[in-house]
Amino acid sequence: MRRVRYESTGGPLFLEETPVPEPGPGELLVRCEAVGVTLPVVRKVTEAVEPIPLGGELAGEVVAVGEGVTRFHAGERVTGLCFGHGYADFALLHEAMASPIPDTASAVDAVALVRSGLVALGALEAARPEPGETALITAAASGVGRLAVQLARVRGAARVVGAVSDRAKADFVRSLGADEVVAYADEKWGEPVDYALDAVGGELLTPAIGALAPGGRLVAYSSGGGTIRAYDLLVGAKSVIGFQMARIARGKPELYERWRLELWRLFGEGALKPAVHGEFALADAARAHAVIESRSNRGKVILRP
Structure with a gap:
């Protein structure tokens, strides 16, 4: 082979x-x-x-x-x-x-949906979203990000902001359901949001924290590392939550399975499109x-x- x-x-x-x-x-x-x-x-x-x-x-x-x-x-x-x-x-x-x-899905559908969708759904669950809250998704055009944008909307986000490396991706991210699209290099990322899902890390952590409203939550699930200043959290009573999919897969298989079934249900209903x-x-x-x-x-x- x-x-x-x-x-x-x-x-x-x-x-x-x-x-x-x-x-x-x-x-x-x-x-x-x-x-x-x-x-x-x-x-x-x-x-x-x-x-x-x-x-x-x-x-x-x-x-x-x-x-x-x-x-x-x-x-x-x-x-x-x-x-x-x-x-x-x-x-x-x-x-x-x-x-x-499922018989109704292709191998490409499965690869584009399941693992990336599990990470997106898990990160969203870690943020504990409430209907009517506002969301920021970094790497919004990526394999995980494009599902996170859709899932935030499914979970009742009143406004979804997608952050991307290049504004050329803006139309694509809006087609997924984002209300606004910002570029990483922008000085301001729009109005503050209640929670952010960050897949980039590194130097992007600082503006992501800055985009949170008082009491906002940042879920970090990137492999890109980075440093967060405690002062940036204290000033707005903000919080950072780390999320790792492997921990769920190995330690909570019943939750992993429930999330997987949820993704296929949403896919079957047309609410989630890889x-x-x-x-x-x-x-x-x-x-x-x-x-x-x-x-x-x-x-x-x-x-x-």
């Missing part, structure tokens, strides 16, 4: 031929139909000291199962998070991280990474083995 790999930090991505892996205990062997490209994986390629397996969210057909697997069998379609090599024709997915794909920026062949994985690095994507970037 084909697999994408690299040999040194920031090094070029290349295809290699390797044997199809055998599923171990609790694992599924999946024929990959769609693989999501995420900012955390792209960052690790450029920053990690040692090369990492290129994993992430994937969807496809189960072709074999390992010892002890009880929830799935060969022939079923699943989606889930792969911690090993996922940029490949076949990948191993742990049973606990897998979930079924957006795909583009689909790339495995051989074009470097181009897919370049789209993410340039922050030019409008929606999910997907590899199609």
